[in-house]
Amino acid sequence: MNASPSPESVTGVDFWFDPVCPWTWLTSRWMFEVTKARPVEVSWHVMSLSVLNENRLDELPERIRTLMGEAWAPVRVLTAARLTHGDEVLEPLYTALGTRYHLEQRPKDRATLEDALREAGLPVDLADAGDTDQYDEELRASHRRGITLVGEDVGSPIIAVPGRDQGSAPTAFFGPVVNPTPKGEDAARLWDGVLTVASMPNFYELKRTRTTPAAPPWRSASAGRRR
Template identity: 65%
Template sequence: MGTVTAETAHTAETAETAETADGATTADFWFDPLCPWAWITSRWMLEVQQVRPVRTRWHVMSLAVLNEGRDLPEQYRSFLDEAWGPVRVCIAAAAQHGDDVLGPLYTALGTRFHHQGLPRDRATIEDALEEAGLPRELAAAADSDAYDEALRASHKEGITLVGEDVGTPVIAVPGADGEQIAFFGPVVTPVPRGEAAGRLWDGTLLVAGTPGFYEIKRTRTVGPSFE
């Protein structure tokens, strides 16, 4: 498999308007399929789309890339070694079949990883690809660096918007003047549903539209809940 450049593999354009032709607001969302907190936030975005005129545009970021060169506990280092495969497959799928496949593929992968507790191996990835209507052969990208340039470009796009001292997910929404304002998070558990999801979205737009706003945070006292 030949090397794929960032230009050919990553087709999302950050310069696109934050408002679509039908008047919906666009939220750009960067995810790593292995992050449980990103998964919960992504399911919140699907809820938001049911109660607000919002469209989510999915992008890939990488916990493995984010943590390169850092001194980390061995257990987390092993986790990051496993994290390369799924993001590589996502980038390969987008390169070959278009960015629109990222949402269904993320759902198929995340359901298996976080709800079903299946191993992060080739068989699980192949089944997720098939569910998303994609060729099972794309799973071979998990063990190849052919798409790593495109992966790093997608990751850098999100990190450039939000800054270095964050994790996944990253979400970018329209600010006061329509420019993209990016945040880490929101980190929430369990998934807000219905109008509760809409209110959290309203708040996200509110803080994004406040010049000089940077952070709200408190200590997490519970783990991720996938209810």
């Protein structure tokens, strides 16, 4: 049996997500695979594609504008849940929401929010937060903490790990965009490679055209980029 890693050897990973983004959902499930193969511990944080895009809605296709309107309530509810019940509720609530949005194709409405809250063991009346800006100051602050690490020209998700040297700035990046979610050793190898390239201060982008839509493959996934 392998010995458990010492606390000093565990890498803290900060993961910013918007729950309505299907690509973020796939990446988040990859992070769970990574935790099985590498000594990492994930801390979850809310970011908002609605905040990111609020000053450029006129540039977006109608379907994306509609999504940005629907995206406010889930991040507000997640923020309210964190502030009232602690950071530890973010992951189970995100998983409950993501399962409904991306695997079950449930509507992004109050009924889905309430159902996810029940599954996460949280009060259903937290869904009220989706209809108010009461928690927007903290939501925007959480979003800003993530986006400041990588710049405005990205989206969800954002991942940050400690810098290579003690006292150095975190290594942060957008993505990776994956579909389907890598599993097992493939997940671990991708993690190692992403950290290698992201840690290079003069490296900015590696990209190729997506040939697989973020659609039917989700349904076979077990248990999620920009706009």
